[in-house]
Amino acid sequence: MKVSLRCGIPITEFDxxxxxxxxxxxxxxNVPVTIVERVKKAGALLTAGYAAIANSVELSQTELKKLQDKRAKTKTERHQQRKAELSRRYEVDVTPELVEKDDDGWYLQxxxxxxxxxxxxxxxxxxxKRTKAQLEAGENSIWKPDFNKGQMLSSVLLLEELNLYAWGAVAFF
Structure with a gap:
């Protein structure tokens, strides 16, 4: 109603x-429309498909496992799987903004x-624990690239040694 008053064009119940x-x-x-930042952001989220993921149907653990094991998936199924995985990873409601941040590497940060x-x-x-699990899965042998990828202590020690985190040189958010 404020828009109607501002532009001087009445809006009826019929409208x-x-x-x-x-x-x-x-x-x-033909009322003039101004696109503001939030609208542009919402449009970008829609274009990227983030809203489709966030609005997908919630899956049970059993349904998620079935989808993860399935090789050929529809777009809807991929969205449902992504939402279920994000929901379990962050343990919060999945929003388009969360999907976008996850795409930008937010979880790792x-x-x-x-x-x-x-x-x-x-x-x-x-x-x-990760090393032990890898050894058990590989029957006492570990593939070095998988091992290195799964370990975080070396990265943390390096950041601490260089004192980058204390200086704010490592941006997390």
Whole structure:
């Protein structure tokens, strides 16, 4: 109603009952529309498919496992799987903004931040557990690239030694 008053064009109950509602009234009367930052952001999120992922159906653990094992997936199934994985990874409601941040490597940054700060005391145990699991899966042999990729202690020690984290040279957010 504020828009109607501002532009001096009345909006009737009939206009609001139209299937297009307010936006049909805007189009019908050629009311000027200004695109603001939030609208541009929402459009970018829609274009990237983030909204489709965030609005996908929630999956149970069993349904997620079936999808992960399935080789040929529809676009809808890929969106459902991604949403379920993000929901389990972050343990929060999945929003288009969260999907975007995850695409930008946010989870890895959060994890590194955690192990550089309060989680530092758990890092050695975490890396040891990963090593043990890899040894068991590989029947006492480990493929070096997988081993190196899974260990975080060396990265944390390097950042601590160079004192980059303390200076704020490592941006996490």
């Amino acid at each position: 609001l009952q139209h299937p297009g509602g307010f936006w049909h009234w805007v189009w019908q009367h 959060l994890r590194m931040h955690y192990y550089l700060t309060p989680g530092r005391e758990f890092l050695t145990t975490r890396d040891a």
